[in-house]
Amino acid sequence: MMRFLPTEEQQAFADTVDEIVDGLGGTDIPQAWSAGDTAPGLALWQQFAELGLGGLRIAEDDGGLGGSAVDLAVVFERLGYHAVPGPYLESVALLPRLVDAGTRAELAAGAVATAAVEGVAPYAQDADAAALRFAIDAGSIGAAEAGARIESLSGLRRLSPLTASGERSPLESATLGAALDEATLAASALLLGAGERLLHEAVEYAKIREQFGRPIGEYQALKHQLADVRVALSFARPLVHAAALAIDTPTAGRDVSAAKVAAGAAARRAARTSLQVHGAIGYTAEHPVGLWIALAPVLDAAWGTPTFHRARVARALTRA
Secondary structure (H helix, E strand, C coil): CCCCCCCHHHHHHHHHHHHHHHHHCCCHHHHHHHCCCCHHHHHHHHHHHHHCHHHCCCCHHHCCCCCCHHHHHHHHHHHHHCCCCCCHHHHHHHHHHCCCHHHHHHHHCCCCEEEEECCCECCEECHHHCCEEEEECCCEEEEEEECCCECCCCCCCCEECEEEEEEEEECCHHHHHHHHHHHHHHHHHHHHHHHHHHHHHHHHHHCCCEECCEEHHHCHHHHHHHHHHHHHHHHHHHHHHHHHHCCCCCCHHHHHHHHHHHHHHHHHHHHHHHHHHHHHHHHCCCCCHHHHHHHHHHHHHCCCCHHHHHHHHHHHHHHC
16 A cells, blocks of 8 residues: 655655755745846855755765655655755655766765756756756766856746767767656655645635725635645645655656646646736735746746656556
8 A cells, every 4th residue: 555644754854844945044045046146056055065955865874864755755845845045856755766876976965957958958956056957968977067057937947958978978868868767756846835835825814914994815716816826736746655666666657747747737737826826916026926827837837847747657658
Protein backbone atom coordinates (compact mmCIF):
# COMPACT_ATOMS: atom_id res chain seq x y z
CA MET A 1 0.00 0.00 0.00
CA MET A 2 1.34 3.42 -0.95
CA ARG A 3 1.79 6.01 1.80
CA PHE A 4 0.93 9.58 0.86
CA LEU A 5 1.68 11.22 4.21
CA PRO A 6 5.13 12.50 5.18
CA THR A 7 7.06 10.54 7.76
CA GLU A 8 8.07 12.15 11.03
CA GLU A 9 11.56 12.77 9.65
CA GLN A 10 10.20 14.37 6.47
CA GLN A 11 7.83 16.57 8.46
CA ALA A 12 10.68 17.64 10.73
CA PHE A 13 12.79 18.59 7.70
CA ALA A 14 9.87 20.55 6.25
CA ASP A 15 9.33 22.32 9.56
CA THR A 16 13.00 23.25 9.62
CA VAL A 17 12.68 24.77 6.15
CA ASP A 18 9.74 26.84 7.41
CA GLU A 19 11.68 28.01 10.46
CA ILE A 20 14.74 29.04 8.44
CA VAL A 21 12.71 31.00 5.89
CA ASP A 22 10.64 32.75 8.55
CA GLY A 23 13.72 33.49 10.63
CA LEU A 24 15.50 35.19 7.72
CA GLY A 25 12.60 37.38 6.64
CA GLY A 26 9.79 35.30 5.14
CA THR A 27 8.20 37.06 2.17
CA ASP A 28 10.82 39.83 2.31
CA ILE A 29 13.25 37.38 0.69
CA PRO A 30 11.34 36.69 -2.56
CA GLN A 31 10.17 40.30 -2.76
CA ALA A 32 13.76 41.49 -2.59
CA TRP A 33 14.84 38.93 -5.20
CA SER A 34 12.03 39.98 -7.51
CA ALA A 35 13.17 43.61 -7.14
CA GLY A 36 16.75 42.69 -8.07
CA ASP A 37 18.33 42.30 -4.63
CA THR A 38 19.68 38.75 -4.43
CA ALA A 39 21.57 39.15 -1.12
CA PRO A 40 18.76 37.91 1.19
CA GLY A 41 18.05 34.99 -1.12
CA LEU A 42 21.69 33.95 -1.27
CA ALA A 43 21.93 34.22 2.52
CA LEU A 44 18.99 31.84 2.70
CA TRP A 45 20.74 29.53 0.21
CA GLN A 46 23.75 29.42 2.53
CA GLN A 47 21.55 28.45 5.46
CA PHE A 48 19.99 25.66 3.42
CA ALA A 49 23.46 24.54 2.33
CA GLU A 50 24.41 24.11 5.98
CA LEU A 51 21.25 22.05 6.42
CA GLY A 52 22.41 19.82 3.56
CA LEU A 53 19.63 20.70 1.13
CA GLY A 54 22.00 20.88 -1.84
CA GLY A 55 22.83 17.21 -1.39
CA LEU A 56 19.31 16.02 -0.74
CA ARG A 57 19.32 13.68 -3.77
CA ILE A 58 23.04 12.97 -3.76
CA ALA A 59 24.31 9.70 -2.28
CA GLU A 60 26.00 9.78 1.10
CA ASP A 61 29.19 8.40 -0.50
CA ASP A 62 29.31 11.58 -2.62
CA GLY A 63 28.78 13.88 0.35
CA GLY A 64 25.01 14.18 0.14
CA LEU A 65 22.07 13.22 2.33
CA GLY A 66 20.95 10.28 0.20
CA GLY A 67 17.33 11.40 0.41
CA SER A 68 14.46 9.88 -1.55
CA ALA A 69 12.33 11.44 -4.25
CA VAL A 70 9.53 11.70 -1.68
CA ASP A 71 11.89 13.74 0.50
CA LEU A 72 12.43 15.96 -2.54
CA ALA A 73 8.70 16.43 -3.06
CA VAL A 74 8.09 17.28 0.60
CA VAL A 75 10.87 19.88 0.67
CA PHE A 76 10.01 21.46 -2.66
CA GLU A 77 6.40 21.89 -1.60
CA ARG A 78 7.66 24.02 1.28
CA LEU A 79 9.94 25.98 -1.06
CA GLY A 80 6.92 26.69 -3.24
CA TYR A 81 4.83 27.66 -0.23
CA HIS A 82 7.38 30.32 0.69
CA ALA A 83 8.17 31.33 -2.93
CA VAL A 84 11.83 30.73 -2.13
CA PRO A 85 13.91 32.28 -4.94
CA GLY A 86 16.89 30.74 -6.67
CA PRO A 87 17.67 27.79 -8.97
CA TYR A 88 16.94 25.07 -6.40
CA LEU A 89 15.20 22.90 -8.97
CA GLU A 90 18.25 22.84 -11.21
CA SER A 91 20.78 22.45 -8.38
CA VAL A 92 18.96 19.90 -6.25
CA ALA A 93 16.73 17.96 -8.67
CA LEU A 94 18.08 18.17 -12.22
CA LEU A 95 21.86 18.28 -12.16
CA PRO A 96 22.93 15.60 -9.64
CA ARG A 97 22.17 12.82 -12.14
CA LEU A 98 23.97 14.60 -14.99
CA VAL A 99 27.28 15.90 -13.63
CA ASP A 100 30.52 14.19 -12.66
CA ALA A 101 31.47 13.20 -9.12
CA GLY A 102 33.50 16.34 -8.47
CA THR A 103 30.63 18.61 -9.46
CA ARG A 104 28.19 16.54 -7.40
CA ALA A 105 30.40 17.19 -4.39
CA GLU A 106 30.18 20.92 -5.10
CA LEU A 107 26.40 20.71 -5.33
CA ALA A 108 26.24 18.76 -2.09
CA ALA A 109 28.32 21.47 -0.43
CA GLY A 110 25.81 24.11 -1.52
CA ALA A 111 27.10 25.48 -4.83
CA VAL A 112 24.51 27.54 -6.71
CA ALA A 113 24.03 25.95 -10.13
CA THR A 114 21.68 26.40 -13.02
CA ALA A 115 21.12 24.90 -16.46
CA ALA A 116 19.38 25.31 -19.78
CA VAL A 117 18.04 22.20 -21.50
CA GLU A 118 17.56 22.32 -25.25
CA GLY A 119 13.93 21.86 -26.24
CA VAL A 120 12.67 21.67 -22.65
CA ALA A 121 13.98 24.59 -20.61
CA PRO A 122 15.80 26.79 -23.16
CA TYR A 123 16.59 29.55 -20.67
CA ALA A 124 18.52 29.13 -17.43
CA GLN A 125 17.06 30.48 -14.21
CA ASP A 126 19.12 32.96 -12.17
CA ALA A 127 22.30 32.46 -14.19
CA ASP A 128 23.76 35.68 -12.79
CA ALA A 129 23.53 34.28 -9.24
CA ALA A 130 24.94 30.85 -10.12
CA ALA A 131 28.55 29.77 -9.77
CA LEU A 132 27.98 26.77 -12.07
CA ARG A 133 26.12 27.01 -15.38
CA PHE A 134 25.46 24.13 -17.77
CA ALA A 135 24.11 23.91 -21.29
CA ILE A 136 22.42 20.55 -21.94
CA ASP A 137 21.26 19.04 -25.20
CA ALA A 138 20.00 15.60 -26.18
CA GLY A 139 23.46 14.05 -26.11
CA SER A 140 25.82 16.17 -24.05
CA ILE A 141 26.39 18.57 -21.16
CA GLY A 142 29.01 21.24 -20.64
CA ALA A 143 29.85 24.51 -18.95
CA ALA A 144 28.21 27.62 -20.35
CA GLU A 145 28.23 31.39 -20.25
CA ALA A 146 25.09 33.44 -19.67
CA GLY A 147 23.69 35.95 -22.13
CA ALA A 148 21.47 38.95 -21.49
CA ARG A 149 18.43 38.34 -19.32
CA ILE A 150 14.99 38.16 -20.90
CA GLU A 151 11.67 39.28 -19.48
CA SER A 152 9.63 36.84 -17.41
CA LEU A 153 6.12 37.11 -16.02
CA SER A 154 7.51 36.24 -12.59
CA GLY A 155 10.36 38.20 -11.07
CA LEU A 156 11.30 35.04 -9.18
CA ARG A 157 12.32 33.35 -12.45
CA ARG A 158 15.06 35.54 -13.91
CA LEU A 159 15.86 33.84 -17.20
CA SER A 160 18.92 33.99 -19.45
CA PRO A 161 20.10 32.08 -22.53
CA LEU A 162 23.30 30.06 -22.14
CA THR A 163 26.09 29.57 -24.66
CA ALA A 164 28.23 26.45 -24.34
CA SER A 165 31.89 27.04 -23.52
CA GLY A 166 34.69 24.52 -23.27
CA GLU A 167 34.56 20.74 -23.47
CA ARG A 168 31.34 18.77 -23.33
CA SER A 169 30.60 15.39 -21.80
CA PRO A 170 28.32 12.81 -23.41
CA LEU A 171 24.90 12.11 -21.92
CA GLU A 172 22.81 9.00 -22.41
CA SER A 173 19.20 9.70 -23.32
CA ALA A 174 17.92 7.55 -20.45
CA THR A 175 20.01 9.49 -17.94
CA LEU A 176 18.77 12.82 -19.25
CA GLY A 177 15.18 11.57 -19.28
CA ALA A 178 15.41 10.47 -15.65
CA ALA A 179 16.87 13.84 -14.63
CA LEU A 180 14.12 15.70 -16.48
CA ASP A 181 11.49 13.59 -14.74
CA GLU A 182 13.03 14.51 -11.39
CA ALA A 183 13.06 18.20 -12.33
CA THR A 184 9.43 17.96 -13.40
CA LEU A 185 8.56 16.28 -10.10
CA ALA A 186 10.22 19.15 -8.24
CA ALA A 187 8.27 21.66 -10.35
CA SER A 188 5.04 19.81 -9.51
CA ALA A 189 5.82 20.03 -5.80
CA LEU A 190 6.63 23.74 -6.14
CA LEU A 191 3.25 24.25 -7.80
CA LEU A 192 1.52 22.35 -5.01
CA GLY A 193 3.19 24.53 -2.39
CA ALA A 194 2.38 27.72 -4.29
CA GLY A 195 -1.25 26.64 -4.58
CA GLU A 196 -1.46 25.95 -0.86
CA ARG A 197 -0.06 29.40 -0.06
CA LEU A 198 -2.48 31.08 -2.48
CA LEU A 199 -5.39 29.29 -0.83
CA HIS A 200 -4.16 30.27 2.64
CA GLU A 201 -3.78 33.92 1.64
CA ALA A 202 -7.21 33.95 0.01
CA VAL A 203 -8.96 32.43 3.01
CA GLU A 204 -7.28 34.83 5.42
CA TYR A 205 -8.04 37.89 3.32
CA ALA A 206 -11.66 36.80 2.78
CA LYS A 207 -12.12 37.05 6.55
CA ILE A 208 -11.23 40.75 6.66
CA ARG A 209 -12.21 42.20 3.27
CA GLU A 210 -15.76 43.54 3.40
CA GLN A 211 -18.42 44.27 0.81
CA PHE A 212 -21.85 45.60 1.67
CA GLY A 213 -20.89 45.56 5.33
CA ARG A 214 -20.00 41.86 5.48
CA PRO A 215 -16.74 39.91 5.14
CA ILE A 216 -16.67 38.47 1.63
CA GLY A 217 -15.86 35.06 3.10
CA GLU A 218 -19.47 34.83 4.27
CA TYR A 219 -20.80 34.74 0.69
CA GLN A 220 -21.71 31.27 -0.48
CA ALA A 221 -20.42 31.69 -4.03
CA LEU A 222 -16.93 32.54 -2.79
CA LYS A 223 -16.99 29.65 -0.31
CA HIS A 224 -17.66 27.31 -3.22
CA GLN A 225 -14.73 28.70 -5.20
CA LEU A 226 -12.37 28.30 -2.27
CA ALA A 227 -13.67 24.78 -1.68
CA ASP A 228 -12.97 23.95 -5.34
CA VAL A 229 -9.37 25.04 -4.86
CA ARG A 230 -9.10 22.87 -1.74
CA VAL A 231 -10.41 19.86 -3.65
CA ALA A 232 -8.05 20.44 -6.60
CA LEU A 233 -5.00 20.67 -4.35
CA SER A 234 -6.07 17.65 -2.31
CA PHE A 235 -6.42 15.58 -5.48
CA ALA A 236 -3.06 16.77 -6.83
CA ARG A 237 -1.04 15.94 -3.71
CA PRO A 238 -1.33 12.11 -3.92
CA LEU A 239 -0.42 12.26 -7.60
CA VAL A 240 2.76 14.18 -6.75
CA HIS A 241 3.69 11.70 -4.02
CA ALA A 242 2.84 8.71 -6.23
CA ALA A 243 5.14 10.14 -8.90
CA ALA A 244 7.89 10.48 -6.31
CA LEU A 245 7.46 6.85 -5.29
CA ALA A 246 7.61 5.80 -8.95
CA ILE A 247 10.57 7.99 -9.96
CA ASP A 248 12.91 5.04 -10.65
CA THR A 249 10.30 2.69 -12.12
CA PRO A 250 9.13 2.14 -15.72
CA THR A 251 6.00 4.26 -15.10
CA ALA A 252 7.94 7.31 -13.90
CA GLY A 253 7.29 9.39 -17.01
CA ARG A 254 3.56 8.80 -16.98
CA ASP A 255 3.21 9.39 -13.26
CA VAL A 256 5.34 12.54 -13.25
CA SER A 257 3.36 13.98 -16.15
CA ALA A 258 0.06 13.24 -14.40
CA ALA A 259 1.35 14.98 -11.27
CA LYS A 260 2.52 18.02 -13.24
CA VAL A 261 -0.83 18.41 -14.99
CA ALA A 262 -2.82 18.11 -11.75
CA ALA A 263 -0.55 20.35 -9.68
CA GLY A 264 -0.39 22.98 -12.41
CA ALA A 265 -4.16 23.08 -12.86
CA ALA A 266 -4.71 23.29 -9.10
CA ALA A 267 -2.17 26.09 -8.68
CA ARG A 268 -3.64 28.10 -11.54
CA ARG A 269 -7.11 27.71 -10.07
CA ALA A 270 -5.74 28.87 -6.73
CA ALA A 271 -4.13 31.89 -8.41
CA ARG A 272 -7.36 32.91 -10.16
CA THR A 273 -9.41 32.55 -7.00
CA SER A 274 -6.86 34.34 -4.82
CA LEU A 275 -6.72 37.23 -7.27
CA GLN A 276 -10.49 37.48 -7.25
CA VAL A 277 -10.52 37.54 -3.44
CA HIS A 278 -7.77 40.15 -3.19
CA GLY A 279 -9.00 42.32 -6.03
CA ALA A 280 -6.66 44.90 -7.53
CA ILE A 281 -4.29 44.71 -4.56
CA GLY A 282 -3.23 41.30 -5.85
CA TYR A 283 -1.58 42.99 -8.84
CA THR A 284 0.56 45.35 -6.78
CA ALA A 285 4.27 44.80 -6.14
CA GLU A 286 3.77 45.76 -2.51
CA HIS A 287 1.44 42.87 -1.65
CA PRO A 288 3.29 39.52 -1.44
CA VAL A 289 0.37 37.48 -2.83
CA GLY A 290 1.38 38.72 -6.26
CA LEU A 291 4.52 36.58 -6.00
CA TRP A 292 2.49 33.38 -6.15
CA ILE A 293 -0.14 34.72 -8.56
CA ALA A 294 2.63 35.31 -11.11
CA LEU A 295 4.60 32.19 -10.22
CA ALA A 296 1.78 29.66 -10.70
CA PRO A 297 1.21 30.09 -14.46
CA VAL A 298 4.94 30.39 -15.15
CA LEU A 299 5.74 27.14 -13.35
CA ASP A 300 2.76 25.45 -14.99
CA ALA A 301 4.33 26.12 -18.39
CA ALA A 302 7.91 25.29 -17.31
CA TRP A 303 9.50 21.84 -17.62
CA GLY A 304 6.88 20.72 -20.09
CA THR A 305 3.60 22.42 -20.88
CA PRO A 306 0.26 20.89 -19.82
CA THR A 307 -0.29 19.88 -23.45
CA PHE A 308 3.03 18.02 -23.53
CA HIS A 309 2.36 16.18 -20.28
CA ARG A 310 -1.23 15.28 -21.16
CA ALA A 311 0.04 13.82 -24.43
CA ARG A 312 2.67 11.79 -22.57
CA VAL A 313 0.04 10.36 -20.23
CA ALA A 314 -2.19 9.54 -23.18
CA ARG A 315 0.63 7.73 -25.00
CA ALA A 316 1.46 5.72 -21.89
CA LEU A 317 -2.15 4.68 -21.39
CA THR A 318 -2.53 3.76 -25.06
CA ARG A 319 0.56 1.55 -24.93
CA ALA A 320 -0.71 -0.07 -21.74
